[in-house]
Amino acid sequence: MFPLLFEPIRIGTLESRNRILMPSLGTLFSMDQKLNERHYRFYERRAEGGAGVIVAGPVGVDFLGAGAICLSLRDDAYIPDFRHLADRVHGKGAKLMVQLFHGGRYTFSFFIDGQQALAPSAVKSRYTGETPREMTLEEIEQVQDAFAQAARRAREAGIDGVEIIGSAGYLISQFLSPVTNKRTDAYGGSFENRARFAIETIRKVRAAVGDDYTVTMRVPGNDFVAGGNTNDDIARFCQLFEQAGIDAFNVTGGWHEAFVSQLTMEVPRGGYAYLAGGIRRAVKVPVIASNRITDPFTAERILKEGFADMVALGRVLVADPDWPTKAREGRPEEIRPCVGCMQGCMDRIFTGQPLCCLVNAEAGLEGERRIPKAARPKKVMVVGSGAGGMEAARVAALAGHEVDLYEKAPRLGGQLRIAGAPPGRKEFLSLVEYYEAALARAGVRIHSGVAVDVESVRRIAPDVVIVAEGAEPIVPAIPGIDLPHVITSWELLAKDPPLGRRVAVIGGGAVGLETALQVAKIGTINAETLEFLMFNRAETDEKLHELLRRGSKEVTVFEMLSRVGQDVGKSSRWVLMQELKERNVRIVTDARVEAIEPDGIRYVQQGEAKREPFDTVIVAVGSKAVRRLSDELAAAGIPHKTVGDCNAPRKIIDAVHEGYLAALDL
Incomplete structure (x- = not known):
């Protein structure tokens, strides 16, 4: 081959x-x-x-x-x-x-x-x-x-x-x-x-x-x-x-x-x-x-x-x-x-810590971490197919357990599909593809499009339940948040709705900055057209660079803190910030959004009230843990494990490693 x-x-x-x-x-x-x-x-x-x-x-x-x-x-x-x-x-x-x-x-x-x-x-x-x-x-x-x-x-x-x-x-x-x-x-x-x-x-x-x-x-x-x-x-x-x-x-x-x-x-x-x-x-x-x-x-x-x-x-x-x-x-x-x-x-x-790996929980810990065969195989029910849920299902199956994975959405992947939606982030989708194939090889039974509640857990009667419900976007209590031109970053990535020319992104963390970058790329020249123009010397280098950098949207990011991207890793932050600058994304810090209006937003920056016009507002102020099933199971006295963002919204690496360790501890 x-x-x-x-x-x-x-x-x-x-x-x-x-x-x-x-x-x-x-x-x-x-x-x-x-x-x-x-x-x-x-x-x-x-x-x-x-x-x-x-x-x-x-x-x-x-x-x-x-x-x-x-x-x-x-x-x-x-x-x-x-x-x-x-x-x-x-x-x-x-x-x-x-x-x-x-x-x-x-x-x-x-x-x-x-x-x-x-x-x-x-x-x-x-x-x-x-x-x-x-x-x-x-x-x-x-x-x-x-x-x-x-x-x-x-x-x-x-x-x-x-x-x-x-x-x-x-x-x-x-x-x-x-x-x-x-x-x-x-x-x-x-x-x-x-x-x-x-x-x-x-x-x-x-x-x-x-x-x-x-x-x-x-x-x-x-x-x-x-x-x-x-x-x-x-x-x-x-x-x-x-x-x-x-x-x-x-x-x-x-x-x-x-x-x-x-x-x-x-x-x-x-x-x-x-x-x-x-x-x-x-x-x-x-x-x-x-x-x-x-x-x-x-x-x-x-x-x-x-x-x-x-x-x-x-x-x-x-x-x-x-x-x-x-x-x-x-x-x-x-x-x-x-x-x-x-x-x-x-x-x-x-940050002075030893090497590990997002996708390989054993990296750097060879010999300490391994997947042993279970002495007494169990019937394992995994709820949620984000990174943590899929890793837990994979490892549990390789250990010899009987594993069923439930996902309420039509496809596996959870937030990985959202993370892989923006241009330049498609490698996360390759991880979804890997897990889909790995779960099939391991014999995990997949139940997509199936919501799980306490009654279904009782009916299925697994020996172990691993809950990986994930997170959901935070919708802040800002006047006007329910206006039709306001969407969340998740809705943008999942549904690709039409946007106006002037776009405001509320939130300057990793999600907000990547959202702004995705919007800024709308209307830029595609690779096929660029190759054609370059080969035929149809435009100057300066013009081609402009066509690559400048899209059809005017994007502004509003952040409450004095610095954006504080949750972005050091090795990636400078890349992201440089591209935002190249694509003319405007960043407004120390800005607290007070209200969203049909044609703009009102905010306060360092004590001064301001207003700017916008056609679309995207909310990207973070996410919160979803613990509905976990709380119901706890109230019903049904033992279970939780992995990933349902514990607390963090990075994909945390979800994968928690899923791995949870499956070893069955």
């Missing part, structure tokens, strides 16, 4: 059983720079699932470049633990590499005991908000030697290869870019001088490990930073790095401070493969494509069309470690999809 994806490939002296590489990604499974059982199980599970190569890390080469948040190979004392990791990964048939890491100006001072980070030049970091110290020539040599010694330790540990990180805006990227490299010595200025640090580092690493060992490099396909390196620039650098001894290039997107999203669901599947293609045309060694390669059809296409020789699957393998096996066996419909939400990975890392 995917013949190219499962061809073996040689990278230097390393031979992979397929074209699937799991790249390094932060886990925060430890804060002492050491591997532990949690790491071993995490990587071992991905190897067991069929990945060809696993890149563990990031692995700091010294303290100032990583601090306590990364693993480390800065001392021989770390070798035994990495040898054990290699044995665990090799035991499942995969090859193991480690990513050698130095953050440069991206290193927070509080991770390195309050010391100042090192960088090519003293250019303030937008990522940390701090200004680094310019490296001396002696420090440059010390860091290069640290890379080399870390590589030597990796080889001694039985690891199959090392990857030097030159991407994402970390130290090597900082030397390569004229934005962050303002040096006037041999390491700055000209193209060749900016490449010098990386080339010397590669040569020292190669000298430390020998020619019969795999050394690769992760590079940005484009910095996506104003004044930074383009894809053509990176391709030229890669030619020099290949000559210095690099065996393959893993091509990712831009820097952490890039002006365009790299990993969120707004990025099209395989959307950055073209960057790998630009590098592949310039070098003779294998090239690996990265970022949002979520399904095997996209992965196979990237290989078939010549963009890359391998594909990197990071968060995809967090979501489903068995992705490679399912694809190889022709079962792609069984793959649990990464939806690009960032809720369990990036958002948690940014």
